[in-house]
Amino acid sequence: MKKHNYSAGPCILPQEVFKEASQAILDYNNSGLSILEISHRSKDFVDVMEEARSLSLELLGLENKGYKALFLQGGASMQFLMVAYNLLEKKAAYLNSGTWASKAIKEAKLFGEVQVVGSSEDKNFSYIPKKYDVPGDVDYFHCTSNNTIFGTQMKKFPKTAVPVVCDMSSDIFSRQLDFSKFDLIYAGAQKNMGPAGTTLVIIKEDILGEVSRKIPSMMDYKVHIGKDSMFNTPAVYAVYVSLLTMRWLKEQGGIKAIEEQNEKKAQLLYSEIDINPLFKGFTAKEDRSIMNATFNLTKDSLKDEFDKMWKDAGINGLNGHRSVGGYRASMYNALPLESVQILVDVMSDLERKA
Amino acid sequence: MKKHNYSAGPCILPQEVFKEASQAILDYNNSGLSILEISHRSKDFVDVMEEARSLSLELLGLENKGYKALFLQGGASMQFLMVAYNLLEKKAAYLNSGTWASKAIKEAKLFGEVQVVGSSEDKNFSYIPKKYDVPGDVDYFHCTSNNTIFGTQMKKFPKTAVPVVCDMSSDIFSRQLDFSKFDLIYAGAQKNMGPAGTTLVIIKEDILGEVSRKIPSMMDYKVHIGKDSMFNTPAVYAVYVSLLTMRWLKEQGGIKAIEEQNEKKAQLLYSEIDINPLFKGFTAKEDRSIMNATFNLTKDSLKDEFDKMWKDAGINGLNGHRSVGGYRASMYNALPLESVQILVDVMSDLERKA
Structure with missing residues (x-):
C-alpha cells in the first residue's frame, strides 16, 4: 500500500532519489565500489561535493555574489553555536519565533549579549512577531524563516544594515525569496534537501573575520571555506543524496x-x-x-x-x-x-x- | 572485475552490509518507507540507536561498567575540541604520534595548557614514542592508538591514575585490549565501524562535570548522554549502517x-x-x-x-x-x-x- 509520508523531518524525498541512492550503495558510477567505501579525496567524491556546493548556490540565485556554500555536520543545533562563535563580538539581535529560535538564543548567550527584539512566546508561538526594530549597533540579526513545530512562516524580513542570519532548515528550496538579502543561511538537510547528517551553510564571506576570539578549527567557517568544505571527512552519503535531491529540484524547474x-x-x-x-x-x-x-x-x-x-x-x-x-x-x-x-x-x- | 579496496577511510565494509544498507533505502523493515524518510523519533529508529549504543559497549566488553556510548557528528576532529571543552581545566598530557595527534594538541591548546609528554615528530612519526611519563597532576592523558597516515600502532598504553582518553578512529573493533583501562574512547566511524558521518564516543560518566567553564549544548557530553544520543537529529543512516557492521562483527565472533x-x-x-x-x-x-x-x-x-x-x-x-x-x-x-x-x-x- 502506498504511503503518504507527512513526517516533519527526516521526511519524504523524491522516489527517483531513493532509487539512485540505493543503487549507489551497491555500485557507484560503475566503479565496482560502493559510494560508502570510496575515499572522500577521490575524484568521484570531490566531484559530488563541488557540484553540491555550486548547485546549492545556483538554485538560490547566489552565484558570483560573494557567497560560499559548505556542507557541515551537526545540524542546525551546531549552527546555533557556530554562528555565535564566528560573528558575535558584543551584541546580537534575535527574533524568538519558536523552539529552535529559543535554542539558538540560549547558545548565543554563551558568547555575548543577546537582545531579543521580538517574541511570540506569549501565545505559544502561534504567530510571527512583527512590530520590532533591529538596532543598528548589533553584530547581526538572527531569525528562523519557518517554524516546523508551530507551523508559522516569516513572509517578510526586516530591512536592516546589519548582517542577517537565517535558519532556513525547514523551508529552504521551497519558495522564492531574494536570498541576497541574507548574509548567512543555514539549513539541516533533512527536510527539502536530503537525509539527516549534513547541514548546508551559505555565507557571504565578507562578514567573517570581525570577532577577536580564537575559534577552534571545526567551529571556524573560514577554515571550512579554505578547505572547500573538506577540512575533515564530510558526511559523504548525506552530501551525495542531497546532491541527488537538488538535481531533482533543478529538473522540476x-x-x-x-x-x-x-x-x-x-x-x-x-x-x-x-x-x-x-x-x-x-x-x-x-x-x-x-x-x-x-x-x-x-x-x-x-x-x-x-x-x-x-x-x-x-x-x-x-x-x-x-x-x-x-x-x-x-x-x-x-x-x-x-x-x-x-x-x-x-x-x-x-x-x-x- | 572484483575490486580489492585498500582505501584508508572511508573504506571497505562487508558486502552483506552493503546489500542490507541498499535495501533499507528502498524499504525499511517492510514499512513501505525508506530509512532516509522516517522520523528519528520513530520506534524504528530509536530501536536502531539503542541497539547500536548497547552493541558497541558489548563488543568492547564495557557493559555495566559505568560507560555510556554516543553516536555524534563531526568526526574525530570534533572530538579534539569536545574532549578539551569537557575535560581540560588546567593542564593535559598529550602523546604526539602523528598528524591527528598533532591536530588534537592544537585544538586543546585553546582551552588550557598542553604538555606533550612524548613525540616521534623527529623521525616523521615512523615510530611510537615510548619512554615517557604521564604527570600525576594533569586533567587527562590523550593518545592515538593507531596512526592511519604513518602506519604505526600503540601496543602498550601507559599506566596512570589520570583519566586516559584515546582516539581509536582507525583501529577500534580490530584487536583485543582491556578497554576498561580507558576513560574516553572516540572513533570516527569510517574505518571499521561504518560509513563517514558518525562518530562513536564511549565515556566513563564519572570523569565528567569537573571543569568550571560553561559548555555549549552541542559540545557537552552530559547533554548528549541525558538525551540518549538524540539531543538533536542524529546522522540516521550512518548510525544504521554502523549498526549493520557491528552486527556483522558479532556474527564473525x-x-x-x-x-x-x-x-x-x-x-x-x-x-x-x-x-x-x-x-x-x-x-x-x-x-x-x-x-x-x-x-x-x-x-x-x-x-x-x-x-x-x-x-x-x-x-x-x-x-x-x-x-x-x-x-x-x-x-x-x-x-x-x-x-x-x-x-x-x-x-x-x-x-x-x-
Missing part, C-alpha cells in the same frame, strides 16, 4: 516551479481546515507555513476515529509535536499533491460520518 | 575472531615487505600497525610498472598519504585475506620480472 506546487498543496489543505467545522488551524492565518500545517480537532471525542481513518489511508507522521498537540501535516517539496488530496478526503469523510 | 584474521592479513603482507628486496617498510618493526601497512619501493624506477600491475589486479586505494609517500595498504576488518594475497602476489610478480 527549480524553486519557482516547486513553489507553485507547494502553494497548491498548502491551499488545498488550509481550505479544508477552514471550511470543515471539525478542524481548526493552530496559527494566525497570515503567518501560516506552506511547509507545516498545524491543526486540531474541534471535538476531542473524534480523535480515535480520525486517527484510524488517516492511518488506514496510508498516511504516516501526522501527529503534532508535543509542544502543540493535535496534528501537523508537513508538506515538503517531495510530497505529491495526491497525498494532500488523500488527507483532505479523509477529513471530509470524517465530517460526513460525524 | 566479535573482536577476538576478527583480530585473528587481522593478524593473518598483516603477517602475510609484512612478510612479503621484509623478504622482497624491492620493498621496504616505513615504520619501526615493533610499532607496525595491523591496520595500515606503509612501505616504499627500493627502486623508484619500478614505480610505473608496479602501479600498473596492482591497478590491473583490481586493487584500489594503495597510494600512500602525501606526508609519507610510497604505498599504504589499509587492511580493515572487512578486507578479506584473499585481497591481501592478491597484493602479495603482485609484489612477488614484480620481483620475478624486475
Whole structure:
C-alpha cells in the first residue's frame, strides 16, 4: 500500500532519489565500489561535493555574489553555536519565533549579549512577531524563516544594515525569496534537501573575520571555506543524496516551479481546515507555513476515529509535536499533491460520518 | 572485475552490509518507507540507536561498567575540541604520534595548557614514542592508538591514575585490549565501524562535570548522554549502517575472531615487505600497525610498472598519504585475506620480472 509520508523531518524525498541512492550503495558510477567505501579525496567524491556546493548556490540565485556554500555536520543545533562563535563580538539581535529560535538564543548567550527584539512566546508561538526594530549597533540579526513545530512562516524580513542570519532548515528550496538579502543561511538537510547528517551553510564571506576570539578549527567557517568544505571527512552519503535531491529540484524547474506546487498543496489543505467545522488551524492565518500545517480537532471525542481513518489511508507522521498537540501535516517539496488530496478526503469523510 | 579496496577511510565494509544498507533505502523493515524518510523519533529508529549504543559497549566488553556510548557528528576532529571543552581545566598530557595527534594538541591548546609528554615528530612519526611519563597532576592523558597516515600502532598504553582518553578512529573493533583501562574512547566511524558521518564516543560518566567553564549544548557530553544520543537529529543512516557492521562483527565472533584474521592479513603482507628486496617498510618493526601497512619501493624506477600491475589486479586505494609517500595498504576488518594475497602476489610478480 502506498504511503503518504507527512513526517516533519527526516521526511519524504523524491522516489527517483531513493532509487539512485540505493543503487549507489551497491555500485557507484560503475566503479565496482560502493559510494560508502570510496575515499572522500577521490575524484568521484570531490566531484559530488563541488557540484553540491555550486548547485546549492545556483538554485538560490547566489552565484558570483560573494557567497560560499559548505556542507557541515551537526545540524542546525551546531549552527546555533557556530554562528555565535564566528560573528558575535558584543551584541546580537534575535527574533524568538519558536523552539529552535529559543535554542539558538540560549547558545548565543554563551558568547555575548543577546537582545531579543521580538517574541511570540506569549501565545505559544502561534504567530510571527512583527512590530520590532533591529538596532543598528548589533553584530547581526538572527531569525528562523519557518517554524516546523508551530507551523508559522516569516513572509517578510526586516530591512536592516546589519548582517542577517537565517535558519532556513525547514523551508529552504521551497519558495522564492531574494536570498541576497541574507548574509548567512543555514539549513539541516533533512527536510527539502536530503537525509539527516549534513547541514548546508551559505555565507557571504565578507562578514567573517570581525570577532577577536580564537575559534577552534571545526567551529571556524573560514577554515571550512579554505578547505572547500573538506577540512575533515564530510558526511559523504548525506552530501551525495542531497546532491541527488537538488538535481531533482533543478529538473522540476527549480524553486519557482516547486513553489507553485507547494502553494497548491498548502491551499488545498488550509481550505479544508477552514471550511470543515471539525478542524481548526493552530496559527494566525497570515503567518501560516506552506511547509507545516498545524491543526486540531474541534471535538476531542473524534480523535480515535480520525486517527484510524488517516492511518488506514496510508498516511504516516501526522501527529503534532508535543509542544502543540493535535496534528501537523508537513508538506515538503517531495510530497505529491495526491497525498494532500488523500488527507483532505479523509477529513471530509470524517465530517460526513460525524 | 572484483575490486580489492585498500582505501584508508572511508573504506571497505562487508558486502552483506552493503546489500542490507541498499535495501533499507528502498524499504525499511517492510514499512513501505525508506530509512532516509522516517522520523528519528520513530520506534524504528530509536530501536536502531539503542541497539547500536548497547552493541558497541558489548563488543568492547564495557557493559555495566559505568560507560555510556554516543553516536555524534563531526568526526574525530570534533572530538579534539569536545574532549578539551569537557575535560581540560588546567593542564593535559598529550602523546604526539602523528598528524591527528598533532591536530588534537592544537585544538586543546585553546582551552588550557598542553604538555606533550612524548613525540616521534623527529623521525616523521615512523615510530611510537615510548619512554615517557604521564604527570600525576594533569586533567587527562590523550593518545592515538593507531596512526592511519604513518602506519604505526600503540601496543602498550601507559599506566596512570589520570583519566586516559584515546582516539581509536582507525583501529577500534580490530584487536583485543582491556578497554576498561580507558576513560574516553572516540572513533570516527569510517574505518571499521561504518560509513563517514558518525562518530562513536564511549565515556566513563564519572570523569565528567569537573571543569568550571560553561559548555555549549552541542559540545557537552552530559547533554548528549541525558538525551540518549538524540539531543538533536542524529546522522540516521550512518548510525544504521554502523549498526549493520557491528552486527556483522558479532556474527564473525566479535573482536577476538576478527583480530585473528587481522593478524593473518598483516603477517602475510609484512612478510612479503621484509623478504622482497624491492620493498621496504616505513615504520619501526615493533610499532607496525595491523591496520595500515606503509612501505616504499627500493627502486623508484619500478614505480610505473608496479602501479600498473596492482591497478590491473583490481586493487584500489594503495597510494600512500602525501606526508609519507610510497604505498599504504589499509587492511580493515572487512578486507578479506584473499585481497591481501592478491597484493602479495603482485609484489612477488614484480620481483620475478624486475
